[in-house]
Amino acid sequence: MLKSYYRKANIEAGCDEAGRGCLAGPVYAAAVILPKRFKNKDLDDSKKLSHLQRMQLREIIQKKAIAWAVGIVTEKEIDEINILNASFLAMHRAIDNLNTKPTALLIDGNRFNTYEGIIHDCIIKGDGIYASIAAASILAKTYRDEFMAKIDKEFPNYGWKQNKGYPTKKHRAAIKEFGATKYHRMTFRLLPED
Numbered sequence: 141m142l143k144s145y146y147r148k149a150n151i152e153a154g155c156d157e158a159g160r161g162c163l164a165g166p167v168y169a170a171a172v173i174l175p176k177r178f179k180n181k182d183l184d185d186s187k188k189l190s191h192l193q194r195m196q197l198r199e200i201i202q203k204k205a206i207a208w209a210v211g212i213v214t215e216k217e218i219d220e221i222n223i224l225n226a227s228f229l230a231m232h233r234a235i236d237n238l239n240t241k242p243t244a245l246l247i248d249g250n251r252f253n254t255y256e257g258i259i260h261d262c263i264i265k266g267d268g269i270y271a272s273i274a275a276a277s278i279l280a281k282t283y284r285d286e287f288m289a290k291i292d293k294e295f296p297n298y299g300w301k302q303n304k305g306y307p308t309k310k311h312r313a314a315i316k317e318f319g320a321t322k323y324h325r326m327t328f329r330l331l332p333e334d
Contacts, residue, residue, distance in 0.1 A: 142183055142271040144176055146261055150244035153207070154272025155231045157248075158186070158280035160223055162305035163315070163330055164298070164323045165288050166214045167223065169230035170279035171238055171245075173206040174272045185267040186277040191285075198282050201275045208275070209237035210283050219327045228253040234276075248273045295321050 145152055157169040186194055202208060211233025213226040221229065228251075235245065235255055245252075245260035248267045252260055263269060267277040285304055292300040298314045298321070305311070305323075315330050324330060 141179065141181060142274055143269055144174070144178065144271055146246055146263075146270065147244060148176070150259075151206075151240065151242045152244045152246055152272055153235060153238060153242035154246045154266070154270055154274070154276045155234065155248065156186075156267050156273050156277040156280055157227045157230055158277070158284045159305065160227055161307075163307050163311065163325060163328050164215065164300065164305040164321065165284065165291065166212050167218060167226050167230050168280045168284035168287070169211045169213075169227065169234045170208065170276040170283070171211070171231065171234035171242075172201060172208045172272050172275040172279060173238065173240055173242055174201075174275060175204065175206055178204055178271060180271070183271055183274050183278075185265075185274055186281040188268070189278070194278050194282050197275075197278050201278060205275065207238045207240035207242075208279060209234045209239075210279060211235070211237065215323055215325045218325050222327070223325075224251070225253070231255075246270050246273050248277065291323055295323070 153171045153173045159167045211230040213230045218226040247262045266273040288300045288304045299310045
């Protein structure tokens with residue numbers, strides 16, 4: 141069972157992102173404030189769950205959370221500010237959209253750009269330790285996966301429904317054959333160097 145909080149006195153929002161290592165599509169982040177008594181034995185880091193488990197948990201999280209929100213940074217913005225800053229910006233946008241203001245942030249990872257007026261703690265592999273970060277990882281991943289499945293219909297040659305924009309052999313072969321799309325991150329190495 142994941143931990144319910146880092147510091148009991150705070151209203152903590154867990155934050156995580158999805159899609160950082162992709163060649164195409166936006167980066168998504170989520171911020172989630174869970175009740176202190178929230179418990180779910182299935183809740184875990186989204187990478188350890190099946191698609192079905194993530195979708196079932198998303199429904200529970202959205203119903204039971206005190207507040208939740210998703211933030212998006214487009215591929216064009218990623219190219220302008222780099223993927224690390226884009227990940228932080230996506231988290232900031234998610235926090236901006238929360239209808240309850242947290243007093244503390246739990247960030248998955250080892251770095252973060254301070255969100256004005258709110259303390260934060262960076263926790264490596266936090267999505268496997270704290271319930272609120274795991275919940276954020278599930279929301280960020282499922283909303284991003286839905287977007288990638290949607291744009292897969294527009295550009296079916298790239299296999300985005302399956303690879304979600306990650307650099308698989310099929311994805312790279314499609315870039316080589318058909319070129320980059322408007323959804324590709326042009327500052328990323330889309331093809332390996334020969």
